[in-house]
Amino acid sequence: MNSIPGGRFVVLDFETTGLSPSMGARVIEVSAREVLDGRVGHELLTFVDPGVRVPAEITQITGITTAMLNGAPTSAVAMRQLASFIGSSPIVCHNAGFDRKFYEHEASEYLEGRPVRTLCTMLLARRMFPGRKSYRLGSLIEEMGISFPGRLHRASADTFVTSHLFDRICADARSHCRAEHFNHDVLHRLQRVRIAEARDWLAAVDSPDTKSHWKPASAALSPQPMPSKF
Secondary structure (H helix, E strand, C coil): CCCCCCCEEEEEEEEECCCCHHHCCCEEEEEEEEEECCEEEEEEEEECECCCCCCHHHHHHHCCCCHHHCCCCEHHHHHHHHHHHHCCCCEEECCHHHHHHHHHHHCHHHCCCCCCCEEEHHHHHHHHCCCCCCCCHHHHHHHHCCCCCCCCCCHHHHHHHHHHHHHHHHHHHHCCCCHHHCCHHHHHHHCCECHHHHHHHHHHCCCCCHHHHCCECHHHHCCCCCCCCC
């Protein structure tokens, strides 16, 4: 993880009963994996019992059954632990709009007014690795030869491979940016730059004309969650 900027990031993934909390979907598994100054640290990993049954189609995708959630922390307990673990650190997710909506919905009372800062490896990969046929997580890690323990569509495996994908993205971004300027803020702004201009933007970052010449891509300002990350 030598390419990730210094400081603390938390790579986050939820497994859920559906696509949207606004439609009643709930979190059933969470992995939050700490990356501190480029080194992988602690992982918060737990099943979550939301008090609803796991749909058969979700069990087919994840392998998680309703019975597996028996005795797991309730949503309130798990989200309180998660909010405490994340604190004010930036969150890294693949298709961050999906996980962010669930986090803000289920952990809202524990955020204490803290803004949720997210970095999306899908948006960043589109800018650093343009021209791919697919930007789903499974496709990207296969192309890059990132191996993983266990199966995808499980929270711990997903944060493991996302953290390595994030490191690859940062390595490429660093190669186009002056080292002293490469930090979380640059990555956050990079998500909003037009894909075709991303590398030129990195080369000019923090120069006097950076803000005036490059305008954010409208499609990146409010990324919509895709049906699947994979």
